[in-house]
Amino acid sequence: MPVQIQTLEQAIRAAFPVSHLEIEDQSSGCGESYSVLLVSVAFEGKTTLAKHRLINELLKNEIAQMHAFSQKTFTPAQYEAYLAKAT
Structure with a gap:
């Protein structure tokens, strides 16, 4: 069964x-x-690896049903810096 965005x-x-x-x-859906x-x-206060492990553990059942899964995880301050670099 495909994984849904809402899930x-x-x-x-x-x-x-x-x-x-x-x-x-x-x-493509x-x-x-x-x-x-x-x-x-x-x-x-968490490293990128620690943040990704949190997400991977949370979504382990869903990720097991996927072909590919990528993630970007930021604190609010890191996200502001990321957006500033993009412009």
């Missing part, structure tokens, strides 16, 4: 205080490849 969003919002969340189905960008104060 991912509900799980993330239930587990983390979300400042910003983008979930993109990169598989078949639910096998997702990209997630998550901004949360819960990531303060």
Whole structure:
């Protein structure tokens, strides 16, 4: 059964205080490849690896059903710096 964006969003919002969340189905709607960008104060003081492990553990059942999963995780300050670099 394909993974739905709503399933991912509900799980993330239930587990983390979300400042910003983008979930993109990169598989043309078949639910096998997702990209997630998550901004949360819960990531303060954590390394990128630690942040990714938190997401991977939270979504382990969903990720097991996917072909590909990518993530970008930021604190609010890191996200502001990321946006500033993009412009």
